[in-house]
Amino acid sequence: xxxxxxxxxxxxxxxxxxxxxxxxxxxxxxxxxxxxxxxxxxxxxxxxxxxxxxxxxxxxxxxxxxxxxxxxxxxxxxxxxxxxxxxxxxxxxxxxxxxxxxxxxxxxxxxxxxxxxxxxxxxxxxxxxxxxxxxxxxxxxxxxxxxxxx
Amino acid sequence: xxxxxxxxxxxxxxxxxxxxxxxxxxxxxxxxxxxxxxxxxxxxxxxxxxxxxxxxxxxxxxxxxxxxxxxxxxxxxxxxxxxxxxxxxxxxxxxxxxxxxxxxxxxxxxxxxxxxxxxxxxxxxxxxxxxxxxxxxxxxxxxxxxxxxxxxxxxxxxxxxxxxxxxxxxxxxxxxxxxxxxxxxxxxxxxxxxxxxxxxxxxxxxxxxxxxxxxxxxxxxxxxxxxxxxxxxxxxxxxxxxxxxxxxxxxxxxxxxxxxxxxxxxxxxxxxxxxxxxxxxxxxxxxxxxxxxxxxxxxxxxxxxxxxxxxxxxxxxxxxxxxxxxxxxxxxxxxxxxxxxxxxxxxxxxxxxxxxxxxxxxxxxxxxxxxxxxxxxxxxxxxxxxxxxxxxxxxxxxxxxxxxxxxxxxxxxxxxxxxxxxxxxxxxxxxxxxxxxxxxxxxxxxxxxxxxxxxxxxxxxxxxxxxxxxxxxxxxxxxxxxxxxxxxxxxxxxxxxxxxxxxxxxxxxxxxxxxxxxxxxxxxxxxxxxxxxxxxxxxxxxxxxxxxxxxxxxxxxxxxxxxxxxxxxxxxxxxxxxxxxxxxxxxxxxxxxxxxxxxxxxxxxxxxxxxxxxxxxxxxxxxxxxxxxxxxx
Numbered sequence: 188x189x190x191x192x193x194x195x196x197x198x199x200x201x202x203x204x205x206x207x208x209x210x211x212x213x214x215x216x217x218x219x220x221x222x223x224x225x226x227x228x229x230x231x232x233x234x235x236x237x238x239x240x241x242x243x244x245x246x247x248x249x250x251x252x253x254x255x256x257x258x259x260x261x262x263x264x265x266x267x268x269x270x271x272x273x274x275x276x277x278x279x280x281x282x283x284x285x286x287x288x289x290x291x292x293x294x295x296x297x298x299x300x301x302x303x304x305x306x307x308x309x310x311x312x313x314x315x316x317x318x319x320x321x322x323x324x325x326x327x328x329x330x331x332x333x334x335x336x337x
Numbered sequence: 338x339x340x341x342x343x344x345x346x347x348x349x350x351x352x353x354x355x356x357x358x359x360x361x362x363x364x365x366x367x368x369x370x371x372x373x374x375x376x377x378x379x380x381x382x383x384x385x386x387x388x389x390x391x392x393x394x395x396x397x398x399x400x401x402x403x404x405x406x407x408x409x410x411x412x413x414x415x416x417x418x419x420x421x422x423x424x425x426x427x428x429x430x431x432x433x434x435x436x437x438x439x440x441x442x443x444x445x446x447x448x449x450x451x452x453x454x455x456x457x458x459x460x461x462x463x464x465x466x467x468x469x470x471x472x473x474x475x476x477x478x479x480x481x482x483x484x485x486x487x488x489x490x491x492x493x494x495x496x497x498x499x500x501x502x503x504x505x506x507x508x509x510x511x512x513x514x515x516x517x518x519x520x521x522x523x524x525x526x527x528x529x530x531x532x533x534x535x536x537x538x539x540x541x542x543x544x545x546x547x548x549x550x551x552x553x554x555x556x557x558x559x560x561x562x563x564x565x566x567x568x569x570x571x572x573x574x575x576x577x578x579x580x581x582x583x584x585x586x587x588x589x590x591x592x593x594x595x596x597x598x599x600x601x602x603x604x605x606x607x608x609x610x611x612x613x614x615x616x617x618x619x620x621x622x623x624x625x626x627x628x629x630x631x632x633x634x635x636x637x638x639x640x641x642x643x644x645x646x647x648x649x650x651x652x653x654x655x656x657x658x659x660x661x662x663x664x665x666x667x668x669x670x671x672x673x674x675x676x677x678x679x680x681x682x683x684x685x686x687x688x689x690x691x692x693x694x695x696x697x698x699x700x701x702x703x704x705x706x707x708x709x710x711x712x713x714x715x716x717x718x719x720x721x722x723x724x725x726x727x728x729x730x731x732x733x734x735x736x737x738x739x740x741x742x743x744x745x746x747x748x749x750x751x752x753x754x755x756x757x758x759x760x761x762x763x764x765x766x767x768x769x770x771x772x773x774x775x776x777x778x779x780x781x782x783x784x785x786x787x788x789x790x791x792x793x794x795x796x797x798x799x800x801x802x803x804x805x806x807x808x809x810x811x812x813x814x815x816x817x818x819x820x821x822x823x824x825x826x827x828x829x830x831x832x833x834x835x836x837x838x839x840x841x842x843x844x845x846x847x848x849x850x851x852x853x854x855x856x857x858x859x860x861x862x863x864x865x866x867x868x869x870x871x872x873x874x875x876x877x878x879x880x881x882x883x884x885x886x887x888x889x890x891x892x893x894x895x896x897x898x899x900x901x902x903x904x905x906x907x908x909x910x911x912x913x914x915x916x917x918x919x920x921x922x923x924x925x926x927x928x929x930x931x932x933x934x935x936x937x938x939x940x941x942x943x944x945x946x947x948x949x950x951x952x953x954x955x956x957x958x959x960x961x962x963x964x965x966x967x968x969x970x
Contacts, residue, residue: 234645235350
């Protein structure tokens with residue numbers, strides 16, 4: 188490659204600590220087709236380049252135990268309630284930016300199953316449903332990251 | 338005292354910025370390389386607690402460029418401050434590399450110095466960005482510069498950096514936060530000589546600090562660094578400003594508040610830092626512009642440009658590639674993690690016949706992710722083809738019809754550009770169909786091509802419309818040990834029920850997939866023969882994650898039934914018996930030519946002629962006959 192001749196003198200007053208990071212934008216959108224909330228996200232490096240599926244799967248966004256690992260062979264026999272199986276690519280419904288999302292087609296099923304275990308009054312139903320949805324999502328996505336980074 | 342090492346800005350570009358730059362270039366700039374103003378933002382430094390170790394980790398000192406950077410009214414996120422800059426886009430990589438970066442940088446820092454001399458702090462965080470956008474490959478070369486004036490001698494910290502609450506107290510910090518949080522200023526002043534701390538813009542320095550004792554004068558800035566002992570880059574130029582405009586402050590030692598708290602911490606643990614910075618004011622105050630540094634190092638830590646490769650997100654071919662790949666991955670994750678998708682994708686498939694079966698087989702192979710698909714067919718697309726052969730369209734029939742093999746390959750690429758599809762127009766010579774002398778040379782070439790194709794592929798599908806044309810490929814396949822899938826619709830194939838072709842083809846491809854998943858591959862044993870107690874073979878016991886690996890399948894469409902059948906290789910088979918293979922290996926094309934020209938040659942070679950004379954019934958059981966009531970698959 189070409190040589191970059193020294194553009195500027197060495198600078199003692201500058202640290203050499205380099206912190207590289209991945210940026211994750213997370214959204215919760217309403218899916219009108221399935222009439223449930225859906226989790227959308229985008230992950231990119233500091234240059235703005237999108238990350239590959241492998242890197243996304245290995246990122247701290249997901250709990251490792253929720254993901255099928257190609258080196259593991261027992262996953263196939265586990266329960267099929269992992270929402271991760273539904274990872275899809277698509278455009279954000281209102282921003283139209285490229286995103287990944289957890290497909291909502293089984294959401295109602297899974298949340299309803301959780302709701303059956305939960306007794307609640309009529310009034311609080313909507314809120315409890317959402318809590319159950321977050322519980323389901325929280326099994327796959329590490330939701331603690333979003334909370335801490337403010 | 339130790340020299341202060343400032344934490345430099347680390348650029349963070351959002352994907353939408355590249356889209357915006359592309360649009361700008363296409364719609365506005367075109368080939369102009371003017372300086373275009375843009376806005377970036379930064380926040381105070383953030384930390385994260387590492388889940389495993391419990392340690393606090395400092396995040397980067399980021400300057401973020403979002404999709405609305407070119408807007409006149411960009412959105413400034415909460416707790417962020419804007420930084421203004423300019424971008425200069427070059428039209429070729431050569432110009433980008435050859436640009437006089439030093440001159441650009443100097444021009445920029447001259448401007449910055451002038452604004453300091455004019456008493457303004459507005460430009461202290463100005464940045465420069467140079468870019469080259471390769472719009473064909475969706476690659477963006479870029480290089481940021483964050484000019485900062487170098488202090489000679491360097492700024493030093495008197496003692497250590499401490500927690501701001503230790504020095505200023507919680508109450509002061511709460512009060513400061515209240516004053517600034519609604520309209521966050523990048524730089525501000527704090528005086529603590531009254532009952533309540535007060536905050537003011539740097540421009541009000543003289544009035545604000547008039548009569549205020551040194552120990553109550555503090556200068557502050559929103560600090561994007563999260564390192565405990567390294568203040569962020571903006572402080573450098575702020576200090577340069579103060580040294581030039583308010584040298585007396587510098588002489589006493591500058592009390593600096595590195596503001597890093599968006600909210601009042603619930604645990605009393607403030608992130609903001611405090612330190613007394615010592616430097617020599619006189620040298621700075623001469624009015625001579627100090628030297629400046631600030632080109633951003635690349636990811637390897639060297640002075641050089643960076644590259645954003647957005648092809649995976651913007652190149653439609655890559656997008657198609659990824660989508661197909663994702664589909665397959667999802668299938669594997671949901672159903673069978675042990676599925677070896679690469680094995681299937683890397684199997685090079687040769688399709689002899691680009692008709693009904695060929696088209697369906699090709700599409701199903703593509704759905705499996707197979708990347709190399711080659712067609713061989715000597716015919717041209719005819720008007721009856723498109724309805725049954727899904728790779729052809731009406732236009733392909735016009736003007737005598739396009740050659741089928743090449744046309745199928747082309748159309749396959751239209752469906753998925755990432756497929757490596759080719760077509761060969763050649764005739765497969767058949768035994769008992771003599772070759773006219775004038776065509777022997779051509780036939781020799783065709784056979785050589787066919788042999789080469791067999792060598793270059795891993796699986797061969799026999800999808801021709803006649804039984805005799807099966808002979809040569811069978812010999813070649815057996816001789817070269819290829820995975821041979823033999824699925825033909827005997828004789829009048831266009832008169833069978835339409836659904837049969839796709840059923841047969843899909844089954845064939847799934848059979849191949851199952852074979853490939855078996856550790857023994859082509860040599861996988863067939864399912865055990867049905868018994869009274871076990872009328873159906875157990876797919877889990879086959880050794881292939883996809884289930885049974887039958888050697889042959891026979892279908893009965895009227896009954897909607899497919900049956901695995903088992904037939905041992907026949908010692909006198911005209912296609913694969915040792916006598917034939919030995920002759921082929923020894924004499925090559927010459928023996929083939931005799932087979933084409935002399936109707937009885939093969940039978941004599943294999944000893945079949947004797948068998949014929951012994952009884953036809955035995956022959957019936959080995960040869961795949963079409964039966965009237967059933968549709969053979």
